Amino acid sequence: MxxxxxxxxxxxxxxxFNAITGKTEYVGNWPGVTVEKKEAFLKAKYQLSKSKVRIxxxxxxxxxAPYTGEEAITRDFVTGEKPDVIINIIDASSLERSLFFTTQLLELGIPVVIALxxxxxxxxxxxxxxSVKLADLLNCKVVETVANKEKGIKRLVEVAIETASMKSIQTSPGFGLYLDSDEDNDRQKFTSMVAQECHVSNRDTNEISLSDRLDRIVAHKWLGLPIFFLVMWAVYAFSIEGLGGFLSEYLNETVFGEIIPNAANAFFEGIGVNPLLQ
Ligand SMILES: Nc1nc2c(ncn2[C@@H]2O[C@H](COP(=O)(O)OP(=O)(O)OP(=O)(O)O)[C@@H](O)[C@H]2O)c(=O)[nH]1
Ligand SMILES: [Mg+2]
Known part of the structure; x- marks a missing residue:
């Protein structure tokens, strides 16, 4: 499989991949870390039957539709090599953007399981x-995970193997209902509808964060500019008259006016240099 x-x-x-295979492929907190496909067998810990599972x-x-060479590798693999199941990993904190690719994967006919x-x-x-609503709207299984803490991983692998074993053909959610002439526009409308429907906010709307409160003041329509000039003046005053003024006076008068010349003179006297050259 x-x-x-x-x-x-x-x-x-x-x-x-590392968590379920035991490999140590490079991981980094920026996009484009993996540039070629990597393969390994599923760890024994997650193995459900004797048949080997290749990840x-x-x-x-x-x-x-590839824009970069790396995207072409991914497209070629999922369309050409027809895996038994695709685990589509979604960053839950940017659901709407992720769903664009998800809807395209759902159209390939290959079973898809979403790792949220x-x-x-x-x-x-x-x-x-x-996640129940998301699974319903997209017509596929959804499992919640925290990959770097190995949370939800066992369940994800179980669901993926189970889904692959059923060998059913994935049906796409059919967002063509919007009847926009542009397919990408249709897709975007669908993904934003799904993201809105599935988003649950537990935030207390009365609770305003410190950064929001600061934003309200420094980005205020009338107060913003005066605050900006005040801050710039404070930086200028501090660097010229405050610490900057003190440092430049100290460097000019003490370091270059006394310490260095005295030390140089003492050194030249010590090695017997003619006073005319000192
Ligand atoms: N907070 C948090 N961070 C995670 C989670 N899963 C992965 N990360 C972090 O997200 C970052 C990206 O992880 P990768 O595994 O390199 O992502 P990728 O999808 O392989 O990235 P590309 O190879 O660039 O496509 C790393 O810093 C991970 O530690 C998670 O569930 N929660
Ligand atoms: Mg990667």
Whole structure:
């Protein structure tokens, strides 16, 4: 059995790959880390039956229509080598953007299981995604994960193997309802509808964060500019008259006026240089 890991750059594919295969492929917190496909067998810990399961980590892609060479590797693999199931890793903190690629994967006919990753970041922001609704709207299984803490991984692998074993053909959610002449526009309208429907905010709307409060003051329509000039003046005054003034006076009068000349004279006297040359 062959399981492909596909998703947007930086969504956590390689982190998941390492966790379920025991490999130590390079992981980094920026997009474009993986530039070629990597393959390994599933760790015994996650193995459900005797048949070997091959996991393929792919470079990140925003679309099935490749823009970069790495995206072409991903497109060629999922369309050409037909894995038994695709685990589509989604960064839950940027759901709407991720769903563009997801909808394209759902059209390939290959079974798709979504790993709704980085749940910890979402929760830290006081947000959540209704994964049951998401599964319903996209017509595929969704499992919540935190790949770097190995949370939800066992369940994800189980669901992926189960889905692949059923050998059913994935049906796409059919967003053509919008009847826009441009397919990408249709797709975008669909993804923003899905993201809105599934977004659950647990944030207290009365609770305003410190940075929001500061923003309200420094970016105020009338107060913004005076505050900007005041800050610039304070920086200028501090550097010229404050610490800057003190330092330049100290360097001129003490370091270059006394310490260095005295030390140089003492050195030249010490080595017996003619006073005319000192
Ligand atoms: N907070 C948090 N960070 C995660 C999670 N999963 C992965 N990361 C971090 O996200 C970053 C990107 O992870 P990668 O595994 O390199 O992502 P990728 O999808 O392989 O990225 P590309 O190879 O560039 O496509 C790393 O810093 C991971 O440690 C998660 O569930 N929560
Ligand atoms: Mg990677």
């Amino acid at each position: 062959k399981i492909a890991l596909a998703g947007n750059p930086n969504s956590g594919k390689t982190t998941l 393929v980590d792919l470079p990140g892609a925003y679309s099935i 990753n980085k749940q910890d970041i979402l929760k830290r922001h006081g947000d959540a995604i209704d």
